[in-house]
Amino acid sequence: MQAINVQTPPAQSNKATPPKASKTKLSFDYTPSQDGIDHNLLVLLHGLGDSKGPFTNLGKQLKLPQTATLSVQAPEPVPYMDGCFQWFPSFDMLTGDLLTPANPERLKGLLRTREMMDGLINHLIKDCGFNPSNIFFFGFSQGGTVALDTVLFGKVRNLGGVVSISGYLLEEQRVDRKLGDGYAGYILVTQGEKDGTVGSKFEAEKRFKAIERQCGSTAETLQIFITNKDHTMPSSEREWRLIHTFFGKNMSRRNIELENMSDVYLVK
Template sequence: MKDINVQTPPTAPRNKATPPQQSACHLLFDYKPSSDGIDLNLLILLHGLGDTKTPFSALGPKLNLAQTATIAVQAPQPVPYMEDSYQWFPSFDFLTGNLLPPSNPERMKGMLRTRKWMAELLQHMVSVCGFAPSNIFFFGFSQGGSVALDTVLFGDIPNLGGVVSISGYLLEEQEKEKKVGTGYGGYILVTQGEKDGLVGSKASAEKKFKAIQRFCSPSAETSQIFITNKDHTMAHSEGEWRVIHTFFSKYLARRNIQLENMSDVYLVNP
């Protein structure tokens, strides 16, 4: 018969994360601790092309995710000739005003710069603020969703928790990148409007989603949900938000505070 080793459980982890310091990061952000006082998870919110962090800073607390702090990050580059408008990578031709094609190298140069600064922010959130990489999730719209996917699939911080991308996919140029190790093994949800004229047809969206899956490991859990009567817009219907909240409720970590506070609980090891 094996011996039984009974131990007093280790001290419960701290509830509050150390707030991030803006001076340590290139990217501007608004950080808000969890409303329930337990900063176990971190949700990083990334806006779309031409927006700012302000609407997403307000969105974070409204999501009301248990034990989850939020940080809304602003894209680093102003959109030329537009006030209070930012982009994660160069998107427009200065002369014509048209969107840059995938053949333009400035798009990928900008994405790589953003990837570097996202890694800087994440390293700060992990090493200084105390968040575990597996408890860090992303919520991004359009171009912000592309950055979120880039960060988890190709970034320097491995084993990040997951991504919710609203109508955001990898850049076409990124399909040529090399798979990192065995691939990303976390959780990805992409919601897509059936009438999204920017992404294109349903077949086009499904092809873009398969490009994401090629950089994931067999253990990754990925899903693409099409929303009826929706164009290229942020989530706004009850049905889409239900899908998003179901994703977070399933994959965000949760501490059992009631169990931690019980004085007669012991750790039993064979």
């Protein structure tokens, strides 16, 4: 007969180890969870021409339970615009026009950023103690592109999920997925019906399908169109409710009361 080994379960630490600037090439602001339990991590990625500061404040305003936040700044300054940053080259240096998918510098820049994001995620997991499935992303526009690229093509394949606001994969990186190798987490994309940057609803749906092609059969993906909205951050009660519902449904929670009960034992 096999012996039963009864033990008191080991105490879990409520605090994660804060990330160190020396461990990554990306600039960031880290904020511990407001309730003192750093179980999840929300990585916030700003849009083209912005910086990490406003998204640091957004992370605090979201007040997600048991969730620390990390607002990351894009690595490249926007030429001739002080305090503005981009995740990959976006403008023609001679004309000032936005680069098109035909320009190889966009994808080259995104691949450089992917490598830096991989290094940051590795640090967050190995040195700070975050479980990959508890790391989620919130990105706007170009930041949404980077968030999706990180979970779909990055080295860590079991990250928690993404909320992308009007952000999709670059058109030039639409590739077919190998069977059985897709992302298995959670993705929510919100899209303004009047978004002139992305284009028509048909174009937005086509770009969302490119995301779904990189996902496995167990992934949960959703695209929601917001009435009377252009290419902007969320401002309506409906859109913010969708975002909070997504995180509330898919982020795990520790049961602190159960953990603190003196008569709970681990049976092996």
